[in-house]
Amino acid sequence: MSRLAVPTRRSTPRLRGRSLNRRAISSWQLYVLLIPAVAYIAVFKYWPMYGAQIAFRDYNPSDGFAGSPWVGLEHFERFVESFQFERLMVNTLSLNALGLLIAFPVPIILALIVNQLQSERFKKFTQSVLYAPSFISVVVVAGMIHLLFSPRAGVVNHAIEAFGGDPVFFMGAPEWFRPLYIGSDIWQNAGFSMIIYLAALTAIDPALHEAARVDGANKWQRIRHIDIPGIMPVVTILFILAIGNLFNLGFEKVLLMQTDLNLPTSEVIQTYVYKAGLQQAQFSYSAAIGLFNSAINLTLLLTFNWVARRANQSSLW
Amino acid sequence: MADPAFNAVSIGLLVLAIAAIIYPLYFIVIASISEPAEILNGNVWLIPQSITFEGYARIFSDPAIMRGFANSVAYTVVGTFVSVTAILFAAYALSRRDMLGRTFFMLLFIITMFVDGGLIARYLVVRDLGMLDTVWAVVLPGAIGVWNLIIARAFFENNVPSELREAAQLDGAHDFRFFFSIVLPLSKPLIFLMIMIHLVGNWNAFFDALIFLDNEDMYPLQLVLRNVLIQSEVSGAGGSGAMDSYAAAQRIGELIKYGMIVISSIPLLILLPFMQKHFTKGALLGAVKS
Structure with missing residues (x-):
C-alpha cells in the first residue's frame, strides 16, 4: 500500500465516486455483449414461463396466453381423476428413483477405482473408453437396444440361446423396460460422470495419502477414510441436482424405447404430455400435467437442499 | 482388503466395464458388413461373416x-456458431465484477435452470414466432445452456x-476492443471446449427437430x-421398394440399420481424440465451480 500510487490505482477511487448511472453508462459495451443471451432467455425461457398459465385456461390460439378463458384447476382435476394418473405417477417415480439409486453410485465407484490405478497409460485408456458412449446420441443408443435385444436377430438372444435359454422379447415385455433403460443409462453416462468425480479426487491433498501410507494404510482404507470423505461435498451437490431432476431424466430416450407392448411401464408423465399435447393438440390439459410435473421437481429439489443444509452438508445455496 | 486383492x-471390474462398452459398438460395426442371414442364424460373434457392403451402398x-x-x-x-458466440459474450x-446489475442478470439465468415453462408453452412460443419448419426452430430454442455459461464465466x-x-x-x-483483441485470444482452451460441447450436442439433437419440423426435407440425420x-x-426413397420382396426388404433394412449407426457416429469419433483433453478440463472447471 504505497502512497506513490501508480496510475492504475488512481482510477479506483474515481470509479467509486461516480454515481451508479455513470458507472452503468461507462460500461454500456458490456450490456451490449449481454443482449443476445438475455434476449434468448426472455424469448425461450421466460415467455414460455408466462405461457404456462394456459394450464389454468382453455387455450385457443386467437386469444393467446393471457386472453384465453380462465378455468382454474379444471385441467389438474381432470388429470388427477383420470385413469392414467396413477400409472403415470408410479411409472415416472419408479423409473427415475430406481435409476437414481442404481446408476448414481456407479460413476463414484469407477472414479475411486480409476484414481488408484498406477499406470498413467491404462488410466487414460480406461477413461477414454468409459466416456466414449456419452458422445453417442440417444437415438443411436435406443436404436442399438432395439437391434441388439431384438427377439430373432439380436445378439443378446443368440447368446441366451447358445447357453440353452429361451429367447426373450425384451422390447415387448413391460418388465424389461426399466432394466434396459437404467442399464443403458449407466452404459452411456457413467463414464462421463466419473470424470467429474475424478476431478474432485485430484483436488484432495496428496499429503493426506502420503501420511496414511506412512501409517500403513492400504488402498482400501485410504479410499474409505480419505477419498470418500474428500469427494462427499461434490457427491451431495450432484445428488441434490439429480433429485431435482427426478421427474425429468432422459424422457427423450423413454420415448425412443417405447413400443406399444411395453407402455404399461414405459409411459411416463412427460411422454404423455408430448402425446396429449403435441400429437393430439390438447394444449391446456397437457400444459397442466407438465406444470404439475415441474412443481414436483422443484419441491423435491428444495426439500432435499433444505435437508442437506440441515445435515450441515454442502448445499446448492 | 489387502492391496493385491484390491x-x-x-482391475477385473474395469476390464469388465471396458468390454461391456466396446463389444456392443464393435458388434454393430461387424454386423453392418455381415450378411444378415448370418446374423439371424447367430453366426456373427467376433468376426464378420460373408462380408457385404450392400448396406453402405444403399445408405449412400x-x-x-x-x-x-x-x-x-x-x-x-x-x-x-450461434451458441458459442452468445455464451462467450454473455459470460464475459x-x-x-464491476458491471452494475451483474448479480441480477446472473440470477435471471440461474432461475431458468430450476423453473421451466414446459414443453407445451415452449412449442406454442416457437409456433407464435413463426419458426416452425425453419432452421431457427432447430437452432435457437436450446441455444444457451446455463451450465455452459457458468463454466465460461468461471474461466x-x-x-x-x-x-x-x-x-x-x-x-x-x-470493453469491446479489450474483449475481442485480448480476452478472446487468451481464452482459446475455453473456446475450443465450448465449440466441442456444442458440435456434439447439435449433431446428436433430435427432439426439437421432432416437434418443430414437419417437412421431411428438413429432417436432420x-x-x-x-x-x-x-x-x-x-x-422408401432408396428406390425399388415395390420391386423388393418382403424378405429382401427385411434383409436390406437390417443392413441399413447397422450401417447407419456407424455412419452417424463417425463424425464424432473423429473428434473424440481432440475432445479428450478439453472435456476433462471442462469437467474439472465445472467441478471446481460447484
Whole structure:
C-alpha cells in the first residue's frame, strides 16, 4: 500500500465516486455483449414461463396466453381423476428413483477405482473408453437396444440361446423396460460422470495419502477414510441436482424405447404430455400435467437442499 | 482388503466395464458388413461373416439419408456458431465484477435452470414466432445452456486478470476492443471446449427437430435415423421398394440399420481424440465451480 500510487490505482477511487448511472453508462459495451443471451432467455425461457398459465385456461390460439378463458384447476382435476394418473405417477417415480439409486453410485465407484490405478497409460485408456458412449446420441443408443435385444436377430438372444435359454422379447415385455433403460443409462453416462468425480479426487491433498501410507494404510482404507470423505461435498451437490431432476431424466430416450407392448411401464408423465399435447393438440390439459410435473421437481429439489443444509452438508445455496 | 486383492478386484471390474462398452459398438460395426442371414442364424460373434457392403451402398445412394446428413452438418455449424458466440459474450460480461446489475442478470439465468415453462408453452412460443419448419426452430430454442455459461464465466474470472484490463483501459481500449483483441485470444482452451460441447450436442439433437419440423426435407440425420431404426421405416426413397420382396426388404433394412449407426457416429469419433483433453478440463472447471 504505497502512497506513490501508480496510475492504475488512481482510477479506483474515481470509479467509486461516480454515481451508479455513470458507472452503468461507462460500461454500456458490456450490456451490449449481454443482449443476445438475455434476449434468448426472455424469448425461450421466460415467455414460455408466462405461457404456462394456459394450464389454468382453455387455450385457443386467437386469444393467446393471457386472453384465453380462465378455468382454474379444471385441467389438474381432470388429470388427477383420470385413469392414467396413477400409472403415470408410479411409472415416472419408479423409473427415475430406481435409476437414481442404481446408476448414481456407479460413476463414484469407477472414479475411486480409476484414481488408484498406477499406470498413467491404462488410466487414460480406461477413461477414454468409459466416456466414449456419452458422445453417442440417444437415438443411436435406443436404436442399438432395439437391434441388439431384438427377439430373432439380436445378439443378446443368440447368446441366451447358445447357453440353452429361451429367447426373450425384451422390447415387448413391460418388465424389461426399466432394466434396459437404467442399464443403458449407466452404459452411456457413467463414464462421463466419473470424470467429474475424478476431478474432485485430484483436488484432495496428496499429503493426506502420503501420511496414511506412512501409517500403513492400504488402498482400501485410504479410499474409505480419505477419498470418500474428500469427494462427499461434490457427491451431495450432484445428488441434490439429480433429485431435482427426478421427474425429468432422459424422457427423450423413454420415448425412443417405447413400443406399444411395453407402455404399461414405459409411459411416463412427460411422454404423455408430448402425446396429449403435441400429437393430439390438447394444449391446456397437457400444459397442466407438465406444470404439475415441474412443481414436483422443484419441491423435491428444495426439500432435499433444505435437508442437506440441515445435515450441515454442502448445499446448492 | 489387502492391496493385491484390491488390485485384482478393481482391475477385473474395469476390464469388465471396458468390454461391456466396446463389444456392443464393435458388434454393430461387424454386423453392418455381415450378411444378415448370418446374423439371424447367430453366426456373427467376433468376426464378420460373408462380408457385404450392400448396406453402405444403399445408405449412400439414399437421398433421404444424404439430405439428413447435409441438414445435420448445416444445423450443427449454424447452431454451434450461434451458441458459442452468445455464451462467450454473455459470460464475459457476467464475469466483470464491476458491471452494475451483474448479480441480477446472473440470477435471471440461474432461475431458468430450476423453473421451466414446459414443453407445451415452449412449442406454442416457437409456433407464435413463426419458426416452425425453419432452421431457427432447430437452432435457437436450446441455444444457451446455463451450465455452459457458468463454466465460461468461471474461466474468464480465473484467467483474465483485472490488472490487464485496467492497463488496457488506460491505453484507451474500451470493453469491446479489450474483449475481442485480448480476452478472446487468451481464452482459446475455453473456446475450443465450448465449440466441442456444442458440435456434439447439435449433431446428436433430435427432439426439437421432432416437434418443430414437419417437412421431411428438413429432417436432420438423427430424425431420419430414428425413423429407420426405431419406427423401422425402410427408407422408401432408396428406390425399388415395390420391386423388393418382403424378405429382401427385411434383409436390406437390417443392413441399413447397422450401417447407419456407424455412419452417424463417425463424425464424432473423429473428434473424440481432440475432445479428450478439453472435456476433462471442462469437467474439472465445472467441478471446481460447484
